[in-house]
Amino acid sequence: MKNILEQINSLEVIHIDLDNYAIYVKQNKQVNQILHTLVKDMTVDEYIHSFSKDDLIDLIPAVIRTGVADGYKQGRGFVSEPKQFYMQRCLELNNRIEYLENMIVSLGGHPKMQIVDKNNLIH
Template structure:
């Protein structure tokens, strides 16, 4: 059986919210089982209520709160890197998205256009 970090990284990420540092996955039986393993200071139901967006769940608080991983590196999943590394990557990604948003506006687009990469919403 895979260790818990491998199980988490095997989940398909549906949405990454850089403004709130959130990584959303579908709420399903596998995710609920993982949350039961991770969550210690509240019930899984309380966690879902607090970190739910429609039918998606944000995994960042659960994973980082356990000390299993310090951050999320897109393409590698949750990683045991320093939090400083994670925050630097998030800021770099945020800068790139701001650059793209400014480019869209300069070309006559709307600043709130959604950016899609390989058919997945990234912002």
């Protein structure tokens, strides 16, 4: 069985919220099991109520509170990098989208046109 860090890192990051610095994963049975291991100072239900948005949940506060991420630098996954790393990536992407929007406007397009890359909607 995977250790807790491997379990966390195997989760797919669905959404990063720049407004509240949250990194969301889909709430499911696996995430609830991880929370039962991590959350010590409140019930899992209280944690879910405090850190969920629709069917997504921000797992980072629980991870940081338990110190699971402290000093961990090897491997891949959202716990293995500082949260600031993801915020920086989001800001860079946001700047790129803003640049593309301005370029669309300068070419006579509407600023809220959909931007598609390889058939994937990126904005």
